[in-house]
Amino acid sequence: MTFPVIGVVGGGQLARMMAPPAVELGLELRVLAEAPGVSATAAVAHATVGDYTSLEDLLVFAEGVDVLTFDHEHVPGGHLRALEAAGVNVQPRPVALQHAQDKLIMRAAVDRLGLPNPRWSSVSSPDELREFGGAVGWPVVLKTPRGGYDGKGVRIIASADDADNAADWFDGSALLAEEKVAFTRELSALVARSPSGEARAWPVVHSIQVDGVCDEVIAPAQDLSPEQGQAVAEAALRIADELGVTGVMAMELFEVPGSEHGFLINELAMRPHNSGHWTMDGSVTSQFEQHLRAVLDLPLGDPSLAGGVVVMKNILGGDNPELYSAFPKALQAEPAAKIHTYGKSVRPGRKIGHVNAMGLRGETPAQIARRAERAAAILRDGCETRKEEQ
Helix, strand or coil, X not given: CCCCEEEEECCCXXXXXXXXXXXXXXXXXXXXECCCCCHHHHCCCEEEECCCCCHHHHHHHHCCCCXXXXXXXXXXXXXXXXXXXXXXXXXXXXXXXXXXXCHHHHHHHHHHCCCCCCCEEEECXXXXXXXXXXXXXXXXXXXXXXXXXXXCCEEEECCCHHXXXXXXXXXXXXXXXXXXXXXXXEEEEEXXXXXXXXXXXXXXXXXXXXXXXXXXXXXXXXCCCHHHHHHHHHHHHHHHHHHCCCEEEEEEEEECCCCCCCEEEEEEEXXXXXXXXXXXXXXXXXXXXXXXXXXXXXXXXXCCECCCCEEEEEEECCCCCCHHXXXXXXXXXXXXXXXXXXXCCCCCCCEEEEEEEECCCCCCHHHHHHHHHHHHHHHHHCCCCCCCCC
């Protein structure tokens, strides 16, 4: 029996974490890696080094694969359309993926669907930025439409006088200006959709950001009413359906109590997402298995919680340059924690892994979070540090 071959463009940790469910399902996973030795190369049998901005490299890589999918959203849109025109099964399709590649296109689509956006505008000069800020109130958020992630490509403009300080960002192309939302917390809705239209949603989660980087995720989001959770999930499912998304999609959002919908949509990602890493241990079907199922148009798995509350804690590079040296201490300190590493060298602030902690009997979410933080801190710094008791 011949099993399908899935090609993944990008050799980062997301491609790496697709490998175990691919093996379990009997699928062959091939990766187009940016360089030798990047995260995914140690996890797959077939890793080719190539340039995702080269159409020739992409076409060569796509030969012999049944479906082409992605570890990131940075492949040029023209290349994606050329691949599709050449008969490559690209999932998600370029017509959908553009909404995750370009924030201006995404904002316009959310408006078109009548879903809750922050007030926003396309601006091409400091004068247009000042006009927008005068209309919505200062401060405002200025974003590069393409390429930004983990807080990169984002600038807070405090006042009209501050607009000229962003002049270096204006190079003739439009930027995205948004009102600075007064939110109570950030949430994330993760869904998956197959080409045939089957779609599933995981529970809505609370995502905690530090310096623009996802630090911790609590699943499910606590104190979120069932009605609000359903409204958020339905918005994400509607976006996935209306835009023709295939695979996993994350809808990041701001919780804004008292507003018309109770939330505003922040950004979209059309691939497995940091806010879904908890599903590897805390959900019946992980986001990585679900992504593989979805792009192959297989029946989707159950996204329900496998147990109670789950907390995911990112491990960022810190004082410990030898990650494995701290494993004995971390595993002994928190034997119920699940540690996932990305095969990356340690640099300060770099995402090098994450810890999932599932709730034990009678534990509160704060206690679960402290266990995840304890294991992550030992790995990060080589010694135990703890958050202050709440």
